[in-house]
Amino acid sequence: MTGADDAGESDARRDELFWKIALKNSLVTREQVRECREIQRRIEDLGVSAKPIGDIMLEKGFVDREVHDRILAKIAALGASHRIEGYKLQEKLGQGSMGVVWRARQISLDRIVAVKILAPFLQKNERFVSRFLKEAKVLARLNHPHIVQCIDVGRSHGLYYFAMEYVDGPTVGSIVKRGGRMADERATRIILQVAMALDHAFEHSIIHRDIKPDNIMIASGGVVKLCDLGLVKDLDTGGDTTDTGTTLGTPNYISPEQARGDEFIDQRSDIYSLGATYYHMVTGVTPFQYENPAATLVAHLNEVPKTPRERVPELSAETSRIISKMLRKNPDDRYQRPSQVVADLEKHLARLTGEGDPLLLIRPRRRRRR
Missing domain, CATH: 1.10.510.10 (Transferase(Phosphotransferase) domain 1)
Structure with missing residues (x-):
């Protein structure tokens, strides 16, 4: 399977989870789901990756930002307890297509760090695990005042993660x-x-x-x-x-x-x-x-x-x-x-x-x- 196939498979799975959760909780109608999936199909026909179905629902006004983020958080949490040995997770800082970044306390050194956790539904996807670990290894190779530093990488309670320098500031x-x-x-x-x-x-x-x-x-x-x-x-x-x-x-x-x-x-x-x-x-x-x-x-x-x-x-x-x-x-x-x-x-x-x-x-x- 190619990287493009893997990416498409994971995106499709995430989209399926999103609309099923929204539908199950009566947050959207079946007609609204069909409309959003049709928009995705038209975008794909142009030769580019379609937006996530959750983003389309948000833009169409079918769900609001709070509901959108709550569903994404539920997807990220599926099948995992988010416990990382040696760290106490405190607050979710951000979420991307591959996982979630948390503010956490590194218990051994009593310091605040950022911990990136690969999404549970990607934990068995070799392509995405490889990409995730590669990012950690590259950060570990680079030691520069203007690049976020990697502190630790590993697997805990079935979750791949890496810890990095916490930056307390805006993008x-x-x-x-x-x-x-x-x-x-x-x-x-x-x-x-x-x-x-x-x-x-x-x-x-x-x-x-x-x-x-x-x-x-x-x-x-x-x-x-x-x-x-x-x-x-x-x-x-x-x-x-x-x-x-x-x-x-x-x-x-x-x-x-x-x-x-x-x-x-x-x-x-x-x-x-x-x-x-x-x-x-x-x-x-x-x-x-x-x-x-x-x-x-x-x-x-x-x-x-x-x-x-x-x-x-x-x-x-x-x-x-x-x-x-x-x-x-x-x-x-x-x-x-x-x-x-x-x-x-x-x-x-x-x-x-x-x-x-x-x-x-x-x-x-x-x-x-x-």
Whole structure:
């Protein structure tokens, strides 16, 4: 079975559980379930993955946010007690397609950590177990102030989990959603720190493949942390948990080569996605505004977005230039390495702030890639 087949199987199972729970509890009608499943079928006919049926029900107003989240929590809890040896789970922080992240207390060291638990219905799916454990192993390899650190990985009471550094702060996505576009200097300071994280990952032959505002967290003191490495790829070994031809990433920030499902994806794809993220932060909108994910993918392949300065005239010309270079369609026309992005952003931020070293961050010793 391929990765795409596994993903489809797990999504279908989750959707089936969602509508059955909603129907059993008289939260929706059979007609509403049929309507939502028909919408999914039409989206799939366009060649892209359909939204989860719960999201469609939410958008149609068939269920509200509280009901939607309660059903997802019930699905995540099916067949498991969520007990992890050595940790006391305290509060659910978030939930994705692969599992749940909890705030927890590590009993042995009496400290707060984040614990990610693979969804119970995926615990016997070899493909997803492999992807889950790969994320933990990659985090353990990377030791950088701007990448969330892995603390522990294992299996407890039948559940695969890994514990990581707890970041007590918002995501860039939530900041932009709540407050609109960011000031030039603030956005540049954040993107510089993410570029440093990507440079460190590249030096260890790792690419992220899902850079977006929701995967960038702001810790206390304004320190940026890159998280969610569930789609990482090892450039040295070719290690991957997905298959050629599978479109991975988030449509609003995806690189053209990822949108095509190209077999060879390298660090320049992350640079494009970081550029799309930077664009969103300083303009308040994504490079392309299509409601249909398929149309967004096509736009990344064929359309040139308005420059950031065309959208926000008061934005600095250098910010607009850097973003535009990161968003070139041809990878050969972009920055070739994250270190080049770091160099330009450091000079730019120094001009914006008038400081010699605006970050005053300790840079880890670099390891040269052969």
